[in-house]
Amino acid sequence: MDEFSLQGKVAIVSGASRGIGRAIALRYARAGAKVVVSSRKLDGLQAVVQEIQAAAGEALPVQAHVGDAQAIETLVARTLETYGQVDILVNNAATNPHFGPILTADEGQWDKTFDTNTLGVFRACKAVAGHMQAQGGGKIINTVSVTGIQPAPGLGLYGVTKAAVIMLTKVLALELGHANIQVNAIAPGVIKTRMSQVLWDTPAIAEPLLQRLPLGHFGEPEDIAGLALYLASPASDYVTGAIFNVDGGMQVAFG
Numbered sequence: 001m002d003e004f005s006l007q008g009k010v011a012i013v014s015g016a017s018r019g020i021g022r023a024i025a026l027r028y029a030r031a032g033a034k035v036v037v038s039s040r041k042l043d044g045l046q047a048v049v050q051e052i053q054a055a056a057g058e059a060l061p062v063q064a065h066v067g068d069a070q071a072i073e074t075l076v077a078r079t080l081e082t083y084g085q086v087d088i089l090v091n092n093a094a095t096n097p098h099f100g101p102i103l104t105a106d107e108g109q110w111d112k113t114f115d116t117n118t119l120g121v122f123r124a125c126k127a128v129a130g131h132m133q134a135q136g137g138g139k140i141i142n143t144v145s146v147t148g149i150q151p152a153p154g155l156g157l158y159g160v161t162k163a164a165v166i167m168l169t170k171v172l173a174l175e176l177g178h179a180n181i182q183v184n185a186i187a188p189g190v191i192k193t194r195m196s197q198v199l200w201d202t203p204a205i206a207e208p209l210l211q212r213l214p215l216g217h218f219g220e221p222e223d224i225a226g227l228a229l230y231l232a233s234p235a236s237d238y239v240t241g242a243i244f245n246v247d248g249g250m251q252v253a254f255g
Helices: 019-030 042-054 069-083 107-135 156-179 203-212 221-232 250-254
Strands: 010-014 034-039 058-063 088-091 138-143 181-188 243-246
Touching (some): 019 034, 019 042, 019 058, 034 069, 042 058, 058 069, 069 107, 088 107, 088 221, 107 138, 107 156, 107 181, 138 156, 138 221, 156 181, 203 250
Parallel strands (some): 010 034, 088 138
16 A cells, blocks of 8 residues: 555664564565664664565664764764665664652663653654755654553653653644654553563563453554554654554553
8 A cells, every 4th residue: 555655765763673663663664664773782783684684675773872962863874874865763762770669760760761761762853853854854753651641650750751752742743843744652551572571571560451451462562563654654644743552452441
């Protein structure tokens, strides 16, 4: 379906070495995009690039820590040097060094979590916005969390940083819409990734959640990739400033 094709597009996906980022990168490549995959470490990216190339796709690995403004500038510069454009930015990289009551988080954990989860998104958006404006438009997709909408036990600090990105998404949608740049966010529930393993792999936590979850099971990274494709494609050209829950009904049950 042409409206979901990414043929001729170039996408940057952060946090792409595994989990949700990897799934999105693979889906974009299958839809025809050239994909620049980034993360803090290069090793995991090579495996993703090999998967894309094995399926006749095209990808470029670039090591970049979203907590480093210069690394983000270099990531965008490498993208432009290699492909000459940047049409899609997926801000997926995140960290969660603190699990527990929010008042037990120290200031170092606050700084690290905000620097990666919130300022990292801002840095990347700022780095691509001018190029997208010059070429006539673009798509920015931010991975947030249902914990940024509804408080969750143990995930208070993480949720606060994601709530900030939700507002950043709306502000950028307002400010960049005139340039034909759509900015949206995806709010996953419990997805079976390494970062969220404590939630889905700890029976005392997982079982009560599953009992109330309308769909009765936790999500997989591929469950996020379909919506990410829609938000990157021409099918979503009139969608901006929206936050999409992909949570198996968690907001319905717990909201």
